[in-house]
Amino acid sequence: MKTRHRQKSRLRRSGAQIMASLVLLLGSLAYIMVLAVFNGSLGFLCAMGVTLFGAVGIAKLMGEAIALSWGAIAALAVGCGVLRGVLRYLEQYSNHYIAFRLLAVLRDKIFGALRLLCPAKLETKQKGSIIAMITSDIETLEVFYAHTVSPICIAVLVSLCVFLLVGFVSGWYLALVALAGYLTIGIVLPMVSSGRLKDSGVRYRAEFASFNAYFLDSIKGIRDIVLNNAGVAREAEVNRRSDILLGETRRMKREITRASAATELAVSLFIAAALAVGIAQVSGGSLSVGRMIIGVVAVFGSFGPVIAISALPGNLTQTFASGDRVLNLLTEQPAVRPVENGRSISYRNLRVRDLSFSYDGQAPVLRELCMHAAKGEIIGIVGESGCGKSTFLKLLLRFWQKTGGEIAYNGTDIDGINTDSLLDNVTMVSQSTYLFDETIEENLRIAKPGATQQELESACRMAAVHDFILTLPDGYRTQVGALGDRLSAGEKQRIGLARAFLRGSELILLDEPTSNVDSINEGIILRALRQQKNKKSIILVSHRASTMAIADRVYKVENGKMEEVQGL
Ligand SMILES: Nc1ncnc2c1ncn2[C@@H]1O[C@H](COP(=O)(O)OP(=O)(O)OP(=O)(O)O)[C@@H](O)[C@H]1O
Ligand SMILES: [Mg+2]
Known part of the structure; x- marks a missing residue:
């Protein structure tokens, strides 16, 4: 169990692949990202400019030949400060604009993917993990777009600028120290720590998702837990899982703290090294004090962007795990693809020949099954559960x-x-009807959005549910959510049936339409079915002999085959 869990929590793609795929999702928003990086880099350079022009002033004071007047130096320092504010605002604005636009796009894509996968693949997927994906995974990706991609680009650009500036103004030895610092803090340290953080991040996310799913499941099934008096065991399991989650959180936080301590230490060491190199060069006579001060001040102030990168791995591993799950869903192959360039039909008859089927490589459920149906017929299907x-x-x-x-x-x-x-031609009332948290009327209109009140009512009369709806507080306008669990299984079933009548399809498939209905309502429904029969085909699955009595022909399913039987 444990190893299977481990395997599941491992990423399918490498970090670089995930990042590349996520950036590709940017599409036409990429130019705003470029704007964000430009503003961010320039903004940081302006922030450095404030202290740097201070250093230039000190250098001038110490006799360095500086072409700028005192007034110009002061104006530039103040100008940099002001510009920094404006640029920072623009950077944040564009980053968040991208992030939130992308969240909308991603939600849309996920919904599209779910629609394709539905209903086949979703029968087997845990609903909790899908809810986790739509909520927290997408939120995590916001971090990626707003706080990951552009910091990396900004760090590269800023480090390059400072390297060149220090190289030209204060010599290449000092510049090389700075470069070594950027590479160590921005690349080497994050790589070392991300190896450890990646595992703990992925484990944390997996634990978190599984805990959420279990908890949600427990709340949904709380009635059955109470019925089976299984509360204590369930609570113990929730506690056990929450302890595991806590352990993972601790481990992850410890790794993050260790990584950030290493970064701080490295920054101090490289600042000290820059100072030492500068002083050595000044005492060796190869560098003037003024230029040394400008160079060292520039190096001092330039680690911000690479420190920001080194703080990323903690977020990044979670982001990768979230990104991987979202990409998995987006690339998941549906069990069936919708047909778009085929024929349109207007149902007259159905003929099934030698139909075989098995669920995803499992033992066959149906084997070379044959049946047929035509308009004006009610076909019954019986068979063991x-x-x-x-x-x-x-x-x-x-x-x-x-x-x-x-x-x-x-x-x-x-x-x-x-x-x-x-x-459009075939509709089904399945064994369980889902009612949305909307009014009864809206729940019915999903079958036919433009239906008039008369149409709604006549469909409901046929399904023997009209009188019941009138007893509800607001009749057809009653909110289903406000009723809570008040609707009985039979009432829900009859609303499902009303949907099917409203839809008006020529072939209606009914999966146990009367299983939860008393015999009076069954009679009403069967009469409605008989009235519909002339214009339509109805295929009826039922265990009830009284319901099967209206069938013109009955098939029995046994050992994956379908045989027509007489006299049920
Ligand atoms: N999504 C699925 N993946 C794998 N197996 C499935 C899936 N759905 C159903 N099965 C299996 O296929 C078989 C047929 O299931 P099905 O729901 O069609 O039975 P049924 O005749 O409608 O039963 P009942 O009368 O209880 O409703 C069962 O053994 C079931 O476990
Ligand atoms: Mg069934």
């Missing part, structure tokens, strides 16, 4: 890709029919 009835209905909607055989609508195989057209 787990024999593949719901799977068959999902295949008719192409939620999964069939492994073999043919599902032909009007003679055209399902793989050649546009997905939009398929979903």
